[in-house]
Amino acid sequence: MKVIIRDNADGASQYAARYIINRINSFQPTPEKPFVLGLPTGSSPELIYKNLVQAHKAGEISFANVVTFNMDEYVGLPEDHPESYHSFMYKHLFAHIDIHPANVHILDGNAPDLAAECAAYEQKIAQAGGIDLFLGGIGPDGHIAFNEPGSSLRSRTRVKTLAEDTIRANSRFFGGDLSQVPKQALTVGVQTVMDAREVVLIVLGANKAVALAKTVEGSVSQLWTASALQMHEHATIVCDDAATDEMLVKTVKYFKSIEQVSLEQEMVQATSEHRSHTNVDNWRGALKDLRIDTDKKQAEQEDGELTPDSMSSRLVDSAIGLNDKKTDDLMFDRMGSRVSTFAA
Template sequence: MRIIIVNNYEEMSKKAAMMIASQVMLKPDSVLGLATGDTPLGMYKELIQLYSKNEVDFKEVTTFNLDEYYGINRKNPQSYYEYMMANLFNSININRKNIHVPDGMSQDVNAICSDYEEKIKKAGGIDMQVLGIGGNGHIGFNEPDVNFEARTHLVNLDEQTIEANSRFFDSIGDVPVKALSMGIKTIMNSKKIILLANGISKAESIARAINGKISPKVPASILQLHNDVTVILDSEAASGLQI
């Protein structure tokens, strides 16, 4: 595990964007696993800037998003599909056919999850997966006590996660209580992983994930077993580490 500590969110975002851009430059048809939330927003802005300067080309890239709320239409402004369109895809030259986000409105959960896994397999697997981390140590929407062997599946969101995500909705009652998420095994099968975290609120979960025991109670701790993980942290998120 490689740990990079930078001064602030802007530096974290630039470093992550350069790693993604380098991956695409070296392999134009890269398969990228992408995350949502506040943490990667700066990275996406940096990637858009690199694209606008003709420094990176996304026309052959394929993407798979980590997760999507269950029961939310893609046109809903709070859907992760809409998040990706607004914050990255509408501003780069990616082929829309190569964009994959779980269908949160599917009535056949098992079928949509199996299909998502099959599409990842047919694409050749994920070359580089971007992750954030929740305050409870979740990655994707894999909450504490998750099955490490799980692949893409339907999850029940923890109260802590629902409360954290309520800032994006009119009220906490509007926050979905379920989501479709890549499983831990799917994430761990990625060839490379980048974990991003910033702010003091992530310091404890980062410390537990990196310095603690590997346990389903801290889903991100499983990353200790992956052979190519880069963790990019600002100084606050890194403040609890023993390195």
């Protein structure tokens, strides 16, 4: 698992959007071999969609040969309800890009036979050749799509009853009125996400900090379903600084240093192999985003003194009980404490 940390939501969203654009463009999709993209809703991906729309308008990306599958949809909410995920996707993305409507797939939460709708959705994904990249978000209780705590990590697309935490969290889209929030949803399963060739999660804000720490540092657990991504071969989490508040300082430093070293390596390779100034400038720009003094680091590297923050040093500290948290809150892992934590 890779964790990419940016100062704020803007930086994280720009990174994620650029990542998706690069993936689609390098795939060179055609009508016969389209790029299959899994998509989420919620506030977290909004800025990514804004960036994708801007890039499309600037001629940097076409979605003409992209097929999409959304993660989830509420049960019983009319498609044209402003808070349906159908409305959300058209409002934030589909209405502004060149995607063919026939290539858009969103679960029908009003289907007469919901189980059949879910089974057909899995079939459609398989027929499309599987998902190349699944973009996702997480809920404050660590759910991915609508796979609430306790969901099987092998689950597939199905009807799911929403947890109280999620109903409360999503009530902000329904005027704060809990009674207006649908209590069930159709959702892809954890295994459906895990089957994607690549998964990218966007995690923003301090209210996701516990969930992110559990996802990255905790054990793989049905109680924090996003933690299943630890078992994925190609998972990237893109987050803002606030979302890292509950992670160990050393974990944060570790992932930052890994990104720094890999960017520097790519820059060194680009310099020696291609002598491409454009590429070097791009990498220098990326390093600037990380607020790294590239000249200093290059000098260090030439001296052979580049030392990434090593995971082994974490072990020593853990062993003697000196793990330093960014906050000194003691978070007990009880369902009861989760509810009050998220309500706050």
